[in-house]
Amino acid sequence: xxxxxxxxxxxxLYANSxxxxxxxxxxxxxxxxxxxxxxxxxxxPNPDPGGPVYARVERPFLIHTSQLAAIVFYRNPxxxxxxxxxxxxxxxxxxxxxxxxxxxxPGTVGGFQIWTTYPIPGPPNQVFDLGTGAVPVWFVAWRELxxxxxxxxxxxxxxxxxxSLQIGHAIRFExxxxxxxxxxxxxxxxxxxxxxxDGRQFEFQYAFSNGRVTDIQIKLENPEAK
Numbered sequence: 145x146x147x148x149x150x151x152x153x154x155x156x157l158y159a160n161s162x163x164x165x166x167x168x169x170x171x172x173x174x175x176x177x178x179x180x181x182x183x184x185x186x187x188x189p190n191p192d193p194g195g196p197v198y199a200r201v202e203r204p205f206l207i208h209t210s211q212l213a214a215i216v217f218y219r220n221p222x223x224x225x226x227x228x229x230x231x232x233x234x235x236x237x238x239x240x241x242x243x244x245x246x247x248x249x250p251g252t253v254g255g256f257q258i259w260t261t262y263p264i265p266g267p268p269n270q271v272f273d274l275g276t277g278a279v280p281v282w283f284v285a286w287r288e289l290x291x292x293x294x295x296x297x298x299x300x301x302x303x304x305x306x307x308s309l310q311i312g313h314a315i316r317f318e319x320x321x322x323x324x325x326x327x328x329x330x331x332x333x334x335x336x337x338x339x340x341x342d343g344r345q346f347e348f349q350y351a352f353s354n355g356r357v358t359d360i361q362i363k364l365e366n367p368e369a370k
Contacts, residue, residue: 184258186258187254187255188255189251193251194257195246196244196245196247197218197233198217198221198246199216199218199230200218201230202233203231203233205293206357212283213283214283215230215281215284216279216281216317216336217280217281218252219250220250220252221282224300228300230298230299231298252278252280253273253274253319255271267323270320271319271323273319273320275314275317275318275336278315279317279338280311280312280314281311281314281317281336282309282310283309283362284303284309284310285308288306288307292306310340310341312339316335317334317335317336320332329352330354331353332351332352334351335348344364344365346363347361347362
């Protein structure tokens, strides 16, 4: 953890300045420095375990083209609780304690977070994700997923049983997120590339900014290419 340097307006104090001006300048500098929030850069999964999130799944679900949807797992999908609704995004059971349920599930990404209030209240201001070599990315037909979302619930079991499911692992994964103080997603960008279980390759990128999707591309290698 390495706090960033607080920035404040410097005031030159000249030897021939009047005492009242000098005092006013010093007080202004102190007040200005005290009013700016300190920023903390914190790595995860160490020393911080990261967010209590299993996958990039939210309401409404936006990471899809007209044909395919993509689900990026920030934690091992094998230990996602069967009853957890992935649409809730964060698992608050036991959070924020170190024994929170989500923290018992190994992460698939590392990186760092930028905080102005750590650890509570509020989320980190920015999150930078970097894959550890095999980030799970699941692809399903958008129509099949869209039908499953009608009841406002999506479990890992539902995803696992979808006929159109194609499982991949990203050899390269990068993500950046910007969050509001109320934990609302303001901006996000993700890029990934890797291999599907059948040996084909995939590429994926997604960007969201201020309420709308600005980029979405999902490319799976044609089966005939193998």
